[in-house]
Amino acid sequence: MxxxxxxxxxxxxxxxxxxxxxxxxxxxxxxxxxxxxxxxxxxxxxxxxxxxxxxxxxxxxxxxxxxxxxxxxxxxxxxxxxxxxxxxxxxxxxxxxxxxxxxxxxxxxxxxxxxxxxxxxxxxxxxxxxxxxxxxxxxxxxxxxxxxxTVHDAERLAQMVNRFKTEQDAWFDDVLIAEMIGVAKRTGDVVRNPVxxxxxxxxQDNFWTAHFGGVYIFRGVEHPAAICAGDKTQLGDVPIKYVFDMSERNRIAKFLDLNGLVEPITKARGIDAAAILRQKMDFIVVDAAQDAGMDLTGATRRDIRILARSHASRLPEEWHGLNALASWAEGLGDWPRISSQHPAYFLTLRAADHADRDLVNMLLAELAPMDIRQLFICHKQLFYRLYASWTDTKKSYVVDFLDREYQVDKAGARDALFGHRDAPMEEPAPPRDDIVTRVGPWGAVGR
Structure with a gap:
């Protein structure tokens, strides 16, 4: 470290x-x-x-x-x-x-x-x-x-001052006056300078906890659920209808979509979606290079992309999915269908504009840890844990990248990746009277 x-x-x-x-x-x-x-x-x-x-x-x-x-x-x-x-x-x-x-x-x-x-x-x-x-x-x-x-004494003194002002015989209460003077020596004048x-x-409706291997609890949404980073069976019988683990990607994707918690990067307003996707692709190349034992010390973005072109056939499905999507965003290809079953799916999303966007971006970082920049920004504890297991090659590249391209403008980087601009003013959708509303978004639960 x-x-x-x-x-x-x-x-x-x-x-x-x-x-x-x-x-x-x-x-x-x-x-x-x-x-x-x-x-x-x-x-x-x-x-x-x-x-x-x-x-x-x-x-x-x-x-x-x-x-x-x-x-x-x-x-x-x-x-x-x-x-x-x-x-x-x-x-x-x-x-x-x-x-x-x-x-x-x-x-x-x-x-x-x-x-x-x-x-x-x-x-x-x-x-x-x-x-x-x-x-x-x-x-x-x-x-x-x-x-x-001091704060407790100030409240007590304020109560005594109020008694002194309102009670008829308080002016003659020597005990009260002496007590007020004694407390005032410790607190100062609470009338002119209230303490x-x-x-x-x-x-606390929606939050993450590190307990039990990490659990995301969403209660303040239309379709509540808990999502476990570890083994969900260790939670046992908990008072929430749906409990998922990280392997249930389709169900998590449906949960996020039904509750309006995420949006595709390519549809987000005011960002360069293609550039964000290309950067995610670079991180995937670095991951693959680590597995191949390549030395990336001092590697620039240009070096990484030359490496990607040279070894494209050996890169994982995540890279190819993002490449197709970035090409479409740049007007150089057809729209690729990347469903929740595709390994790149969660890399194509960010939190929508709502009060729990930081929590959702944290969850997305855990679902797609190849994006080391989002992982570092949104889920530092997981970043540090994974960092300890990386090779020196990957550690060196990641530290250099974060120092060079994130540390210099943290606020700007966060705004470019996760900020929401010109959000449309829309009326909330009316309640849905359909099968989802009646039995839940994941179907009937067996008793």
Whole structure:
């Protein structure tokens, strides 16, 4: 992984904690949340305050994520909002943390000037040893305060101020006045400078979890289903009608289509579909070259395409399918029929414009891992796992490509691949009164 780290492709954008004051605040929060403490003088943290160096020191990389649920967090600075989330067990956690920081940025900035803010992403589930517990996760709310309880004290002081203003004899209540003065010494003037974090709650209908080998749960769609990266039988009897594994490509394709979750790249607005398809073809050539033991060190896009032309007959079906589709997109060939049974099918899709497009692009990356750029952008944990098994030739090419063509303009690359422009304004389709609506999109289920 050294090459990835050196190029900023792994552990990139982490926040460096190197001042004694910040380390001391971090330790106060760490003791408050976990009872543990670090002896390190400097380390790096992600958006949640998790540090890989501290994890190594403690021998516990889940020290802020016990049982992989109800993730705890430590905020030393609002700049953590741009950091990644490492060792994610749920796909929604980073988005929730970022939104919490952005919605409370002014308050958190003031609080972090004097103390660390610690908290937890709370739901009703405390362990997921039973797969059915995953389906009990419905909402996530955030609890947060400084290690000195500033937010709690501020709320208490605000209540006392209200009593002082409204109760008839409060002016003569020496105990109340003394208590107000004591709390105000810790919180400051909460009337002029309120210290309050917004109560935030997040609906969890569709999400990915790393538990049980990786499971995508879609409940907030017309035809709900769960899709397993591992063996679906290990889920057992779960409260959702349809459960697929990655080998059931036809059924997954039908699920995505019926719920309007994907669109063909060739029909997407405002993108160069042919260029995207040609780049995917290059990745397939690199994969084939790895299997053939070829050295691709320093190979350019031109070198890869010369290699493809020279060895076209030995390239897999995915390459030929994308080649036919790219030729059609460039006006150089007939329309090729690429059904869900074709190995290239999921390489021809991207998420449609909806709230769960990141989750769907993550699923597509897992269904078509040959596209190493989409895999890196949309599913980093799987990318790192697969990277460890690649040859040095492929590792070298992939790192060089991502550094040269993705790192220089991350936002632009993501927008070109997954952004949606000029989306049409359409009325929602009326409910369907047909066989699909009555028995489900995959037919009747045997009891």
């Amino acid at each position: 050294k090459r990835l780290i050196e190029k900023g492709l792994m552990f990139g954008n982490l926040i460096h904690v190197d001042s004694p004051a910040l380390v001391e605040r971090y330790n106060r929060a760490l003791v408050h949340l976990t009872g543990k403490k670090t002896a390190l003088a400097d380390f790096h943290i992600d958006i949640s305050g998790y540090s890989p160096e501290v994890g190594d020191e403690l021998g516990d990389h889940l020290y802020l994520n016990h049982n992989g649920v109800n993730r705890q967090f430590i905020l030393l600075s609002t700049s953590q909002k741009t950091a990644p989330l490492l060792n994610a067990k749920f796909s929604t956690c980073r988005g929730i943390l970022r939104q919490f920081i952005e919605e409370n940025e002014a308050q958190l900035f003031a609080l972090c000037a004097r103390d660390a803010v610690g908290g937890e992403l709370v739901n009703s589930v405390h362990d997921v040893e039973d797969p059915r517990r995953l389906f009990d996760i419905r909402k996530i709310r955030i609890e947060a305060d400084t290690t000195k309880g 309050r974090l917004k109560d935030m709650e997040f609906q």
